[in-house]
Amino acid sequence: MLTQVFSGGLTVPVPTAAPERNGVDVMITEEAAITALPEDDFRVEPLVDQGDSVEQGAPVLRSRRHHVLLVTAPMPGRVASIELGPGHRLSSIRFFLEPEAGRREVDTHLANRGDDPGALRDLLLGTGLWRFFRARPFGQVPLPTEHPSAIFVMAVDTRPRAPSPREAISGRAEAFERGLHALLRMTEGPVFLCQDGGRPVLEGVVPDRLRPVSVAATHPWGLAGLQIHRLCPAEVGTPVWDIHAEDVAAIGSLLETGRVPETRLVSIAGPALRQAREVRCQPGADLRELCHGIVAPGPHTIVSGSALDGREAHWLRHRDRQVTVLGGKPKRRAPHWFLSALETASRPKPLIPTAALDQALGGDLPAAPFLRALTSGDTETFRRLGGLSFVEEDLALADYITGAAPSLRACLSALLHRIAVEEAA
Template sequence: MEFNLTKGLDLSLEGEITNQDLPNEKNLTSRVALLGTDFHGIRPTMFVAEGQEVKQGEKLFEDKKNPGYSHLSPINGKIIEINRGDRRSFLSMVIEKNDDENSFEVDTTFEKSSDQVLNFLNDYGLLGLFRTRPFSKVPMVGSLPNKIFISLIDSNPLSFEPKIIIEDNLEAFNKGLELISYLPNDGVHLGISNDDLELFSSHNINYHKFNGPHPIGLVGTQIHKISPASLTNQIWTIGYQEIIKIGKTLISGYLSNEKYISISGPQVFDPEIVMTNYGACVEELTAGKLLEGENRIISGSVLCGHICEGPKAYLSNFSNQISVIREVNKDDREFLNWLRPEIRKHSSLRMFLTSIFKNYKYNLTSAINGGFRAIVPVGVYEEIFPMNLMITQLLKAIVTEDTELAQTLGVLELDEEDLALCTYSCPSKYDYGLILRNILEKIEKDG
């Protein structure tokens, strides 16, 4: 099946990776962290304390809302920080490593059935690599999905081509793909941009070709076109690098903990791809690689990543990139800048002269270029949002916390990243991702 989408926005920035060769050496950091933002709504029961030595694979904490699934230590090391925020919400757990060994042995001799595969993933902390739709949470222990979706397309700004990672780890990818194919009732669905990869084939695996601008690579876009998620259609999603992690674990018999990421953006000297740990320390990864001045370091895309600072200055488990842009302050404000025929700035509404230059690369900063105001229905969301939803009405519903209307309009299909372009293009300067998360939590709690 092939889908050709026209709605969306490809944002071309300075600092793209020109050399997409994979590194020969690993860039492993001395500290790694498990981030609370990777596990929405988690209420951890701690099994360890600060100062305690832990081994790779040792249980660190369990979610009170999902008993039976424990988060395991990714490395051998020492717990140096357990950080909490408002109302004791879990922010991060930081581990200082003792060595680089993957020493946690995994039993790979089990029957290939849905129950046994689920037990394997649960026992070795791999169930947390999946996310559910609706709500984007770790699947409940014992549950099974109707379908699993994997996107082999990365259309985010400054991203690299997933194909080069998959080709270099094809055996591991196919091994992981074969394993998870036992889980869903209605198959595994992969979104691809080309069909020249020798991927695992089975009656339970379906390939769908997607073409178009960002957010064509987001798994939410692909789910919407094939089988929209709902309370009665439970979907699981997983990233292609997480499939490789499962495959490497199966092949080696040891828990794998490495992944490829890019370090790129307008404030990066020499954008590159590096191989590092899951949860790596971003400060160590970017040391000596950034331009002088105040920079905003982002784990993930510039459109939908988390700012790396304080207790959260670590790589998200679900990020394949670190993006760096310049942090602006009050001294950077320009008088009536929106009236100028700019040749350096980007506008989704095509207000500047740069809209006539198709291949222009922008040096975007953290400036939002305006103040907060009521939602203005000027049609900008409809131009860049590819799902067949009444997007302006849906955004108004989540801003006003009308949960019934929001559910009718399709809010349960969405994750924060699905609204990232709406946030970027919003004349009213709303952070729709944050608002969406609050609404989803309210719906999950109250219905």
């Protein structure tokens, strides 16, 4: 309690049932899909056809903008469907599970040798692990040629009901360390290892440029954006990458075995469940199957991501590590036309600078001036206060707290888009 008062941040209660038993099952769902949203603007060329049999880890899509960037199959199976939107933008590619299709093994000899940094990049690009990096400013998958000024490894996650990254990499210390060394080869700058206040995640000798950072246990301090803003702000020209600790371990395993790991740790929680659950499932798993048998009777909504920043989805989204099952929305009568007109007449709604608002951004950043700059579209102040380090998920808590309309996340994404266009010109 006292540390919470002094560190800033909040704890968001999301009720959930207790798990029936402890322990983590491996659960590969019968179907899986790699999906993207129209706003991700991920233009792809399929490398396989509908009905083809693919190994786990075999390339299935290629980026049209950067031909070296590939997406690989999340599980051994058959391609069920490929849906592309306008402009070859990926909508979804679905797979049926067929374990006999096997796993792809790649040659990691060159990448392991360490004298050619390009080989490591090529390996990550070719196995799809590159997409687990996220570059700021703007929160996109980094360009294949980009050199980050720092990399943040998130071995902590303070989102409500998030699975513990510590548990995700437990028993894989060697792979994790190998992955960290690979990251050190990808940047000239520091690699920050963000962890909670407990026992250090990395035991033994800490390499030269690796900086362990102890992070408060309150949300939003366990988000990469807040840490980047605090320690190494991203700017145009000096991008900063972040990656989840489990994905670092995945890079380590890939370098060791030549195979992309099959599963990731996912927590399933929420108020509309009879029991919570933690499973290891493939990326893009079928959420309905994951929740099958544990959902309480009655209407419910399955959300990929946390209760704060998730989206209603059918498939586990890229980068998401939790599934939240919320109760169904009660049918609300449409408000009187006059009230709804009044409600929407003056947007954005004013934000009152209270203590809740300060804490929603961690308590360090001047929250009210920052959010005023954000909602009024003042790019200069926004950049001066370090706004380029943030992506949408970092403002989810502030959105939750203030009930802002339009949502602060929408304002942020519009402003970032505008800055990106201005910078490109």
